[in-house]
Amino acid sequence: MTGRSGFRLPRYDECVLGSGMRIRASRWGSRPTAAIAVVFPRGGSIWEPAGSLGISEITVESLLGGTASRTAQELAETLDDLAALLDLSAGFDSTVARFYLLEPDLREGLELLSELLFSPGCPESELEKVKSRMQDAIESQRSDPDFVVQERMVAALYGDHAYGHLLPDPDFLARATLDDVTSFHRAAFDPSEATVILSGQIPTERAMETLRRVFEPLRGPTTPSLPGPPGAEAPAAPLPPDPKTSREAHLIERPESVQTSLALARRSVPRKAPDYVAAVVANQVLGGGPSSRLFARLREERGLTYGAFSTFTSRLRASHFMASIDCATEKTPAALSLLIEILEEFAASGPTPEEHEKARNFLTGSFVLARETPGGILQDEITRFLHGLPEDEWETWCDRVQAVTRDEARQAAERHMSPGSAVLVAAGDRAGIEASLREFGPLTIWDPRGTRLE
Amino acid sequence: MTLSNGLSVVALPHRHVPVVTVDVTYDVGSRVEAPGKTGLAHLFEHLMFEGSLNVPKGGHFDRVSEAGGTLNGTTSEDRTNYYETLPSSRLDLALYLEADRMMGLVLTQEKLDNQREAVKEEKRLRIDNQPYGRSYEAAEALVYDSFAYRHPVIGSMEDLDSATVADLADFFSRFYAPANAVLCIAGDIEPGDAFRAAEEHFGPIPYRNPAAPFEVWEKPPSGPRRVEIEDPFATLPALHLLFKVSPRRTRELFALLHAEKILMGGESGRLWRRLVKESETALSVSAAVDERRGPSLFRIFAVARSERNLQDLESGLWHEIEALARDGPTEREMLRARRLLAADMIRGTQTTQSLAFLISEYALFDRDPSLWKPDFHTILEISPEEVLAAVRSLLTRDRSACVHIHPSDSQGAS
Numbered sequence: 001m002t003g004r005s006g007f008r009l010p011r012y013d014e015c016v017l018g019s020g021m022r023i024r025a026s027r028w029g030s031r032p033t034a035a036i037a038v039v040f041p042r043g044g045s046i047w048e049p050a051g052s053l054g055i056s057e058i059t060v061e062s063l064l065g066g067t068a069s070r071t072a073q074e075l076a077e078t079l080d081d082l083a084a085l086l087d088l089s090a091g092f093d094s095t096v097a098r099f100y101l102l103e104p105d106l107r108e109g110l111e112l113l114s115e116l117l118f119s120p121g122c123p124e125s126e127l128e129k130v131k132s133r134m135q136d137a138i139e140s141q142r143s144d145p146d147f148v149v150q151e152r153m154v155a156a157l158y159g160d161h162a163y164g165h166l167l168p169d170p171d172f173l174a175r176a177t178l179d180d181v182t183s184f185h186r187a188a189f190d191p192s193e194a195t196v197i198l199s200g201q202i203p204t205e206r207a208m209e210t211l212r213r214v215f216e217p218l219r220g221p222t223t224p225s226l227p228g229p230p231g232a233e234a235p236a237a238p239l240p241p242d243p244k245t246s247r248e249a250h251l252i253e254r255p256e257s258v259q260t261s262l263a264l265a266r267r268s269v270p271r272k273a274p275d276y277v278a279a280v281v282a283n284q285v286l287g288g289g290p291s292s293r294l295f296a297r298l299r300e301e302r303g304l305t306y307g308a309f310s311t312f313t314s315r316l317r318a319s320h321f322m323a324s325i326d327c328a329t330e331k332t333p334a335a336l337s338l339l340i341e342i343l344e345e346f347a348a349s350g351p352t353p354e355e356h357e358k359a360r361n362f363l364t365g366s367f368v369l370a371r372e373t374p375g376g377i378l379q380d381e382i383t384r385f386l387h388g389l390p391e392d393e394w395e396t397w398c399d400r401v402q403a404v405t406r407d408e409a410r411q412a413a414e415r416h417m418s419p420g421s422a423v424l425v426a427a428g429d430r431a432g433i434e435a436s437l438r439e440f441g442p443l444t445i446w447d448p449r450g451t452r453l454e
Numbered sequence: 455m456t457l458s459n460g461l462s463v464v465a466l467p468h469r470h471v472p473v474v475t476v477d478v479t480y481d482v483g484s485r486v487e488a489p490g491k492t493g494l495a496h497l498f499e500h501l502m503f504e505g506s507l508n509v510p511k512g513g514h515f516d517r518v519s520e521a522g523g524t525l526n527g528t529t530s531e532d533r534t535n536y537y538e539t540l541p542s543s544r545l546d547l548a549l550y551l552e553a554d555r556m557m558g559l560v561l562t563q564e565k566l567d568n569q570r571e572a573v574k575e576e577k578r579l580r581i582d583n584q585p586y587g588r589s590y591e592a593a594e595a596l597v598y599d600s601f602a603y604r605h606p607v608i609g610s611m612e613d614l615d616s617a618t619v620a621d622l623a624d625f626f627s628r629f630y631a632p633a634n635a636v637l638c639i640a641g642d643i644e645p646g647d648a649f650r651a652a653e654e655h656f657g658p659i660p661y662r663n664p665a666a667p668f669e670v671w672e673k674p675p676s677g678p679r680r681v682e683i684e685d686p687f688a689t690l691p692a693l694h695l696l697f698k699v700s701p702r703r704t705r706e707l708f709a710l711l712h713a714e715k716i717l718m719g720g721e722s723g724r725l726w727r728r729l730v731k732e733s734e735t736a737l738s739v740s741a742a743v744d745e746r747r748g749p750s751l752f753r754i755f756a757v758a759r760s761e762r763n764l765q766d767l768e769s770g771l772w773h774e775i776e777a778l779a780r781d782g783p784t785e786r787e788m789l790r791a792r793r794l795l796a797a798d799m800i801r802g803t804q805t806t807q808s809l810a811f812l813i814s815e816y817a818l819f820d821r822d823p824s825l826w827k828p829d830f831h832t833i834l835e836i837s838p839e840e841v842l843a844a845v846r847s848l849l850t851r852d853r854s855a856c857v858h859i860h861p862s863d864s865q866g867a868s
Contacts, residue, residue, distance in 0.1 A: 007472055030470035031800050064721070072731065074723035079788050083797035102797055109771065129734065136737050137758055143585035143689040256686040259578040291512070291519040300512060303571025306579050365522010365541050372471050374807045382853045387802045 009394055010377060012197075013204050017212065019219050020192035025207035026199050028377045032103035034200025034207075036110070037382050037427035038117060040193075043095025043188040045315070054168020055184045056090040060132045062181050063088060065122030067115045070125055075116065082109050086116075092163050092363060094317040094386055095188065100375070110214040118218055120157075120185055122359035124178050130280045131173055136166050136294050145254060145261040145427045148448045149324075149407055152250050153265050155450075156423040159240040177382035180421040191218040197381045206260055239318055246276040247441030251434060260332040260428035264339065268321035268352045269416040271314035271387045277397075278412035279312060281404045284349040286310050286342075286417065289356065294340055294366055298325060304335040309419070316387065319418050329432035336426075336436050341420050348420035350410025359409075364398040455649050459661040459674035460633025461556075464813055464823045465648035466640040468806050473575055474633050474641030477810040478549035478556065479535040479818050482629035484609075485748070486668055490616070493573065493609015496529040497604075498625050500569040501537060503527070506555035512567065521547050529607055532747045533818060537723055539807050542642035546651060553655035554669055556632060561622050570614055575607045585687040588757075589859045593694040595752075596679050597855035600671045603748060631662035636817040641806035670748025672698065679855040684862040690737060690757050691764045692712040694857040695771055697752040699848045703820070708833045709844035710752055715791035715843070716783050717774065718754070722790070724774045729756065735770055752849060753863055762860060775849050777798055784843035791841075799830050838862040 010026035017023060045186055046057045066072045079086060085100040097117060101109040119205050122130070151166045158164035196215060198207050244266070269279045287294040287310025296306035310323040323343065327335040351359065370376050384393050424440045427448070437443050445454040455463045484495045505511040517759035518525045523540025536555075581587040592608045598604035637656065639648040675698065700707045718725045718741035729736040737757040744751040754771060758764045783791070803809050817823035 029804065030468065031802060031804050033804070073722070073727065076727070077786075077790075080722040080794065081718035081786075083790075083793040100801070102800065129731070132734070133730075134736060139689045140585075140737060143687050143688075147585060152594055196773075254687075257583055259575070259583040288517040289524075291517055295515075296512060299572050299575075300568065303568045303574075306575040326583075327575060328578060358516065362519045362522055365520075365544075366524065367522070368471055368473055368541060369522070369524065371541060372473060407653060 009060065009371070010199070012381070013208050014282050015208065015212070017216050017218075021215055021218065022195040023208065023209060024195065024197045024214060024381065025204050025209040026377065027179065027202060027204045027207070028199045029201040029374040030372075032201050032381060033374060034101045034103055034198060034202055035378045036099040036101065036113065037378050038097045038099075038113065038198045039195045039197070039382060040095045040188055041093075041193055041245060041386070042189075042190070043125055044091045044093040046093055047188060048162065048184070050450040051166055051185075052172055052176070052180060053162070054173055056095060056188065056350065057179055058134065058166055058173065058176050059181050059184045059188070060088045060090040060095060061134060062122040062127055063116055063120055063127035065130055066120075068114070068121040070118040070121070071132070072122075075110070078112055084109050084112070093154075096382060098378070103200060106200075106202060106207070107210050110210060114214050114218070117189060118191060122178070127178055127181065131176060132429055134168065135170070141167070142448045145257065145380070148254070149251050149263050149425050149427050151260045151450065152252055152446060153322070153423060153425045156425065157265060157267055158318065160237045160238070161239050163239070163315060163318060168380055171220070186262040194269065195385055197378060197385070199377040199381070201374070213247070223247035244423070247420075247422060247424070249424040249440045249443045250436040251430060251437050251443060251445045252425070253430045253445060253453060254427045254448055255429070257329065257428040259326050259328055260391075260426050260433050261326050262332070262336065262424070263324040264343070264419055264422050265322040265376070265423050266422040268312055268319050269412070270319050272389070274407065275412045275415070277400045278404045278408040279402060279416050281356070281359050281363065282351065282413040282417060283310055283312060283321075284363055285355045285409070286346050289362070290294040293346065293355075294323060294339070295327075297342055298335060298338060302334075302338065304331050304338065308339075308403070314387065320409050324411050329429045332426070332428065332433045336440070341442070343417065343419040346413050347420075350413045351406060353406060360402050360404065363401045367398055372425065457489055457632065457653060457657055459657070459663065461656050461659070461776050462817055462821075463649060463652045464636065464638045464817050465643060465645040466638070467643055467645060468640055468809055468814055469642045469698075472543065472642045473539060473806050474542040474545050474548070474643055475537055475539045475641060475806040475810040476545065476552060477535055477537040477638045478552045479533050479638070479814040480635045481665060481818055482534055482634065483530050483532040484605070484607040485670055485673045486629070486665075487525050487605065487609075489601060490613060491621065492605045492860055493586075493607075494617060494621060494625055495534055496607055496609065497573050497614060497867070498567065499527045499529045499534050499536075500558065500573055501561060501565060501622055502517060502555055504565040504569060505560045505825055507558045507560065508554050509551060511650050514555070517551065518545060519730045523548070530568045531607060532605055533815065536809070537807065545639070545648070546655075547644065549651055549655040552581060552637070553659060556630060556635070556656065557659050558625060561619050561626075561819070563619055565572060566617065566619055566622060570617065573608065574611060574614055577611070581606075581608065582591055583687070584734045585689070586685060586692055586859060587687075589683060589685060589694060589857055592681060593696050593855060593857045596681055597696040597698050597751065598749070599673045600748070603672075603746070607846060627662070629665050631664050632656065632659050633661065633664040636814050638810045638811065638814040638823070640810040640816060669718040672749045675850070675852040678851045680858075682858045682860065686861050686862050688859055688861045690735070690759070690860045691761050691861060692755065692757040692763060694855075695754040695768070696855045697853045698749050699747065699752050699853070700854075701748055703752060703829065705836070705846040706828065706848060707745065707834070707838050709745055709840040710751070710848060711795060711833060712783070712788070712791040712836055712841045713778065713845050713849070714743050714752070714786045715794045716778065717741055719791060724778070725754070725771065728774055729770045731766060733757060733770060735767045750784055761860065768856060768858075775845070779842070779845045779849065779859065783838050785838075788838050788841070794805070795833055
C-alpha cells in the first residue's frame, strides 16, 4: 500500500516451477486484459560472446521467423487471430518479451508465447531476410537526429563496453549464422533462469494455474550455457573509468539541419545507491516536467526550445544522467550556454524550499497515475526484478520520496548532475554550432554513420 | 447536463484507481484558419498555459504538478482539447484552472513572442528537421482541395511570425465561449458530485455567442494525384498513398476500419506479408484511418528498401488493394479484423484519459456522449460485403494521392 489516496498496489502470488522458472501473477486492471512479461536475465548484449556484437538483437528478431511447428506466416496469423501485441526487446542487461492479451485468450496466448520463446524454428532463409532487413533498418535509424545523438553519447560514456553500442556490428550482422543464433538462444533463453510476470483482470489463482500448466513442462537447456550463474560478471569489455575527469564534445555533422539536437550526459547514480531516491527528487526539480527549471527557463522564459528535460538511465553495472534540448541552429550558442549555467547553479545550490516541496508532492501524488493499467503495474515488477530491488520497493517508494531532505537532494545534485566532467553531443549544422561546442571542451566531429571526420 | 451559459458537461465514473481526468474540448481546430493565419489554433493552445485571470504565467503547470497531476493540450484539424489527469481528490483544482482560463486569458506581446518561438521549435522538432517530416504536409496538401484540411495544423513559419495579440484576442472571443465547448470528467467520481462541482466552477462564466457552424467542403474525386519530392534527411526512399474517404461515423468508414486491419492489422496483414516479407521491396509499411468530421483519410506510408524498389512498392500496394476490391476479404480475415478492432476498443478505454478523450469528441461533434458504445457494436457488425463495397468505392485511383520521397543524398551515400 502506498498510503496515499487509499490506493493499494496489487499483491503478487509466486511459485517456482520444476525447471527453476519463477512465475508471478497479480490481479489488476479495469478491462478484461492481461499484460505478461518473460524476463531473461542473460538475454542482454552484455552476455554476447566476444566478436558477436548484436547477436542478442538478431536472436530476438529471428524468433518471429518461425517455431518448431509453425512457419513465420502461421505464427503471424495466430498472433493476429488472438489480437495479441508482442514487444520483444533485446536490452543491454536482459531481454524482456512483453505480451498483451485479452483475458479469454489467456491459455491459448501463453501457449503460443511459450512456443515462440522456447521452441524456435527460424529457418536459414528467414534468418537471411531478418538480417537483410536489420541492415536497412540501421540505415534508416541513422537519419533520426535523436538516435545519432544517443548512439554517440553512449559510445562516449561507455566506450567499447556493450553499454556503448546501440546497434549490431555490421560485419558480424553480415556473417552471423543460424548456429550463432541457436547457441545464443540456448544460453540466454534458459527457462530455468526466466521469470514470468502476469498482471491482468484475472483472478490470481486462475492466472497462476494457467501459467503453471503452460510453463511447467519446460526444462532447462540440455547443453551447457554461458559461463557463470545469474548475477555473475558478464563476458563483456570492462567499463571505461568513471567518472571522466574532463569535458569532451562531439559534433555529428548533419547537413541542412535547421535545428540542433543536443544532449549533455555523464555517468551517474547507480539504481541501488543509497542516494538514488534523493537524485530522483533532484531531477524532478531540474528537468522532470513542465514545471521544472530547465523547462521554465529555456522554454517559458527564453523560447529557446520546445522541450527541455533531464533523466537518469539505470543499467545493472552503470548508469548515466542526461539533459537534452532541441533548438534552432542560430539559437544553439545561447541555449547551450544557458543549459550549462542552469546545471552548474543547480549542482551548486540544489532546489529551493518551494521546489523541493513541489517535486516530492508531484512524485508521490502522480505515483498512482502510472499504475492505472496492467502494463504499468507490470513495469514496476520488471524493474524490481531486473535490479534486484526489495519486495517492498514500490510499497515504500512514496514514503522514501517524502523523506528526502532538501540537503540530501542538493548533495545528490552536486554528486550526480554536475556538468563538470560531462560529455556534450550535438547533431546539426556544423558551421552554425561548431564554435560553441569547442568552448565546452575538446571537439571530435563525426558523420551520422559513425565515421570520425576530425 | 448543460449549464445556463451553454457549456455541456459529461461525467463518467471509472473507479478502478483514485484518478480523474478533466478534459475541456473546444469546437475549434486548424480547419477554421484562413490563408495567412495558419497555425493560429495551435499557437493559441500554447497561450492557454501562459496565465489566466487568476493564475499567473507558469501557474497551470506548477499547480497541477504540485498536486501530482499531468496536463497538456492537443490541437487537431477538427478540435482543440485541454486536460489534466490527477488524483481524484484534486478534482476541484483541475476544474478551477479550466474554468479560470475559459473565463479569460491575460494575453501580452511578451507571452506571444515567447510561445511563438516555442511553437517554431516544435515545428522544427516534429517536421522540418525530421526525415520524411515535410512529406506528410505535402501529402495532405495534395489529397485535399479545401484550405481547411490541406494546410498543416502547426502552420507556416511566415504565418506564425505574423500572428498578433489582436489575432489571439479575437480567436478567444470567437471560439472559446462555454457554448462552444464540452467539459468531460472521467474517473473516480460520483456523477452528482462532479456535476455540482462543474456548476460551481463554470456556472459563473457568462454566456457568449458560440462560433458559427463550420463545414469542410471538398470537390468530388478528380483523378489520381502525384508528386515527387526530395528529402534532405531521409536515407531510404518512401511513399505516401492517401485516399480521401467518408467522414467519421459513416458505415462505409467503419467498413474501412476492417479493410485497414485486413491490409495492415499486424504482420499477417496483406501488405506486410507481400511487401515486407515476400517481395522484400519495403522495409516497413503502416496504414491508418484518419477519422475526421469532414472527409477522412485512409493513409498508407511505406519505406522502400532501395530507390529501384520504389515503383515496385507502389505497384505492390495497388496490387493488394485491387485484389481486395476484386475478391473481398476471406472469412478468417473478417474474424481477425473483428478481433483486432474489439481489442483496440478494449485497450483504448482502459484509462480515465483515453475515456475522456473518446467521450469528449462524441459529446462535442454529435451532442451525444453515449454514442461510443453503439458505435463499437456497429463497427463489429460490419459485413464482408460492406468491406468489399467500401474498398471498391473508396480506395480507388480516382481518390488517391501519391507522394514519392527521394533521399537527396545530403547526408552522403553509404
